[in-house]
Amino acid sequence: MSPTSLRRVVVVLAATVGVAACGADAVSPLPVQPPDPTRSTPAPSATSPIPPPAGSPSRPPPSGARPSAAAPPAPTRTRGTPRTTPPPTDATPACQGAVRYDLPLAETEIELLTSLCFGTGAVLRIQGIGPGLVTVDRPDLVAQQYEAGVVDIRFVRTGTVAVTIPKEGREHTITVVVR
Template sequence: MNAASLRRLVVVLAATAGVAACGADAVSPLPVQPPGPSRSTPTPATPAATTMPATTLATPATPATAGSPTRPPPTSARPVPAPPAPTRTRGTPRTTPPPVDATPACQGAVRYDLPLAETEIELLRSLCFATGAVLRIQGIGPGLVTVDRPELVSQQYEAGVVDIRFVRPGTVAVTIPKDGREHTITVVVR
């Protein structure tokens, strides 16, 4: 037997003795935790385990960390190149549509209160809602609020309040008279 074969045999025997000593009671520490105090009571089935140092026993029993996220990849591994980022030049159309649901400018199926006495209606040009939203205009007379696409809304009036429920997706122009002028709010319904 040559020296290399003898070393392999010693490593295999040490690993076998370490695995046999691991029984149900022994737990190896995680790679990020320092090893705790080792048990001093040897198991009767492995008398060779008492003669070996504790570091030899812990080495074969620790889990393999080749794919561990705490260690860097081996140097022989080649990094995978990232795909090139799409480039946009001026005038090229957008390849992906904008998000529909959670955009900051577009609200969900909410009730939007618009009290005319407290709102500068001239500053409000457009709104965006999901289907099912209600635009509640407060402080206006009956029949004064008009929409250009009545097939997309359900409109009701009661006690100075106009409720416009947007029942289908599309764009609706809501016209509100105030101070002798007509103000149009463009509402996009998704």
């Protein structure tokens, strides 16, 4: 490719990128977004032949000046703005969904783990135990598999399952709620 044709490609690409960037500033806010009360658009004067720019209220209009080195102000939340999710509370434990929960027995204080909550399809993987040692009180709610020192318990139906794990001569029970 010759230097002249390469310059033409660069100019065309620069013009295309410039047009695409201008279109991004003309996006209007979603109907659920409240307007920013700290920003106001000046009204056009009767002597001004140029109307004010029609930018998004959440984004300032483009300017030719370089951005300042100061950090942008922290976003504030106005009163009355609804939350999308409720705040977490200690009264109801959070369910983890259909995840794989690894429980390495050599690294875990199993006495501290008394209950878990999962979604249907989750797997409790108990690592570092022999075959046939882990038991459940509701085998109709789980699918259990052992291989190479690892027990996988897949929770296939909703309900509550007590998983019993022997360690150091004691049996530890973990209550698993499946939603």
